[in-house]
Amino acid sequence: MTVVSEEVDDDDDDESEEVMDILLRESMAVDAGRPIPAARSAIERLEKVTFEDRLGWIGECIICTEEFEGGLELTRRPCSHVYHGGCIVKWLKMSRLCPLCRYPLPPVH
Ligand SMILES: [Zn+2]
Numbered sequence: 799m800t801v802v803s804e805e806v807d808d809d810d811d812d813e814s815e816e817v818m819d820i821l822l823r824e825s826m827a828v829d830a831g832r833p834i835p836a837a838r839s840a841i842e843r844l845e846k847v848t849f850e851d852r853l854g855w856i857g858e859c860i861i862c863t864e865e866f867e868g869g870l871e872l873t874r875r876p877c878s879h880v881y882h883g884g885c886i887v888k889w890l891k892m893s894r895l896c897p898l899c900r901y902p903l904p905p906v907h
């Protein structure tokens with residue numbers, strides 16, 4: 799096992815892809831070595847919420863590592879974790895599990 803700890807400070811995209819890679823690997827460990835995408839109907843049913851600081855939610859999208867700003871429209875999973883709409887859709891097309899708590903959505907058939 800090789801652990802690469804290379805600091806990339808000047809390019810956010812690289813950093814977020816690296817994070818997704820790590821998260822995906824963790825989710826693969828749960829799903830027996832391969833990520834299972836979520837069903838499209840399940841993705842479409844996800845709740846849209848507006849981020850408000852005072853609700854005390856996790857203030858950061860773990861997928862792109864960006865902090866949420868007040869008034870932003872986000873997508874909430876059944877486990878109550880929230881992500882940017884674009885980030886979680888991209889994620890769910892690869893893995894049905896929540897990157898934070900592994901709570902699964904219905905898988906594709
Ligand atoms: Zn995001």
Ligand SMILES: [Zn+2]
Pocket residue numbers: 875877878879896897898899900901
């Ligand atoms: Zn979760």
